[in-house]
Amino acid sequence: MDGSSPAIHGSAPQHVFAYGSLVDPECLDQVLGHRHAGERLAARLVGYERITTAAYPFPYIVAAGGRSVDGVLIMDLTAYDIQALDRYEEVDKGIYERRPVEVEVWGCGPRTMHLQAQTYVACPALVASTSG
Template sequence: MYVFVYGTLTDPERVEAVLGDERYEFDGTATLEGLHRVEGRYPTLAPGGSVDGRLLEVDNVGLERLDRYEGVDTGLYVRVGVPLADGEQTVRVYVGRPDRLGVAGRVEWPEGSSFAARVRAALERSNGMVHRRE
């Protein structure tokens, strides 16, 4: 399965440190439409625009390790699915809570019952999608 990475996980040494002996592969560059990168203690995303990154292919164990690294269980980041432009797959994307990451300025998310629901709503409104780049 694919994960779209746009921050610390674009660095192969960081990925190796997080995933250890787990199998993974970078599978080219991509652009996520519908969200853009903002800076805080760690990079995260906000509604609108686009962000360039890489596609990282992992298995279920690798995804669990990435979830731990991103703090999904503590609510620091959420993992959402975004369609790949070829229509064949869903790409996983981690989005951090701006209020917990010290992002300067206000980030406006649509209303929703949870942060993950608000991220999904922003992606739906913008027809969010991941496009492979050559």
């Protein structure tokens, strides 16, 4: 990991998998600076683990085979929205990095769908600073 995040391409809508404070619609709207009108779908991210520790006020995720994280897929975010989320997640300070992922989404009929999204994963410095 080099701490850089994927580029934001054009004006195509982006989807973000949220698992912590951004699951709350009011928090999301405050971070974005406007009401998010896009869909929010129950989702699962396989191959990651959610970590909560007294040493850091927010949960974070790390890659972990055989584990999964439940959360919300926030649909149809603009490039400006993604930039606002990057600021909130302190990507430029190396706290989190935005990473492309595939999430499982259900509630869209009888089948589980797999959709491309982005999510915020803890950078090694955050993990090291909060580990025992």
